[in-house]
Amino acid sequence: MHRERVSENVFWFQSEVYAQVTAGVIVGPQWAVVIDTLALPEETLGMREFIEHELGVQVRYVINTHYHADHTWGNCFFPGATVIGHAKCREFLIEHGIPSLEAARKQNPNLRQVKIVPPHLTFASGELTMRVGKKNLVFSQSFGHSDDGISVLVEEDRVLFAGDSFMSLPYIVDGDIDDMLASIKKVGRMGLENIIQGHGDIILRGEIDAAVKENTNYLNNIKKAVKSAGKRKNVEEYLEGITIEECGKSRVYLGGLAETLHRRNLRSLYRQTQGE
Numbered sequence: 001m002h003r004e005r006v007s008e009n010v011f012w013f014q015s016e017v018y019a020q021v022t023a024g025v026i027v028g029p030q031w032a033v034v035i036d037t038l039a040l041p042e043e044t045l046g047m048r049e050f051i052e053h054e055l056g057v058q059v060r061y062v063i064n065t066h067y068h069a070d071h072t073w074g075n076c077f078f079p080g081a082t083v084i085g086h087a088k089c090r091e092f093l094i095e096h097g098i099p100s101l102e103a104a105r106k107q108n109p110n111l112r113q114v115k116i117v118p119p120h121l122t123f124a125s126g127e128l129t130m131r132v133g134k135k136n137l138v139f140s141q142s143f144g145h146s147d148d149g150i151s152v153l154v155e156e157d158r159v160l161f162a163g164d165s166f167m168s169l170p171y172i173v174d175g176d177i178d179d180m181l182a183s184i185k186k187v188g189r190m191g192l193e194n195i196i197q198g199h200g201d202i203i204l205r206g207e208i209d210a211a212v213k214e215n216t217n218y219l220n221n222i223k224k225a226v227k228s229a230g231k232r233k234n235v236e237e238y239l240e241g242i243t244i245e246e247c248g249k250s251r252v253y254l255g256g257l258a259e260t261l262h263r264r265n266l267r268s269l270y271r272q273t274q275g276e
Helices: 041-054 085-105 109-114 175-189 205-230 235-240 257-274
Strands: 003-006 010-013 022-027 031-035 058-063 083-086 121-122 125-134 137-139 150-154 161-162 196-198
Touching: 003 196, 010 085, 022 041, 022 196, 031 125, 031 205, 041 058, 041 109, 083 085, 085 121, 085 137, 175 205, 196 205, 205 235, 205 257, 235 257
Parallel strands: 031 058, 058 083, 083 121, 161 196
Antiparallel strands: 003 010, 010 022, 022 031, 125 137, 137 150, 150 161
8 A cells, every 4th residue: 555645634545456546534633534445454454553553543534535345345444433425425335335245245255344334424515614623624526437426625735635536547437427527627627736536646736737638638539439439330349449549548547457447438438328
């Protein structure tokens, strides 16, 4: 697990095992707020060890940017903490997370200690704010990757924990491409110092404009490609021939997982356009 100090009392963690998934912590004088958990129990427990023993505080709140397993299945390793998320995050974790975990346990014995803990405190519209020491956190909706996505802005530092609404490769299979475009463009207008992506490395201030442009170009390119596919006889073959590089991204992103995600984006977007 990688770890880095982003600004005063703000830290970032990144998995070395699964898809460069990220998490964070904002530390107050008496307690801390965790933003997302990591994919594997031992990584999340490593975060907790650092927070409790190196930083010397307990975790009072855990924020889930969305319901997907690699960001939420570590909630249970912060007993006593209040979990916060979008109202749909709670709904989706109960509806999808519980059966998904049951199935995953059959394949991975390490997940036996995992328990689904849905958000205790939710919001469905507008913004939610929280004060942590000298930091003001602003939670707002960031849809596109999923229908329950939120982002967390550390207002004083202009650091945004964007969740999976901002990634090295936008991924829309469980979301909506137009919502994703709107979320990315909103990020570009926020005047940020850093973007903490849900997966991938930290984006610095001088890199933000280029990252926003690259992500919006990619999404617009796959929209055009899928529109062209609808006019073809052999749709599957045509979609298979649309390379990630032609759409403006590199297959080396996310530890080489980007190519697979690109293929899924194309197939999912085509199905959505066909009303399936």
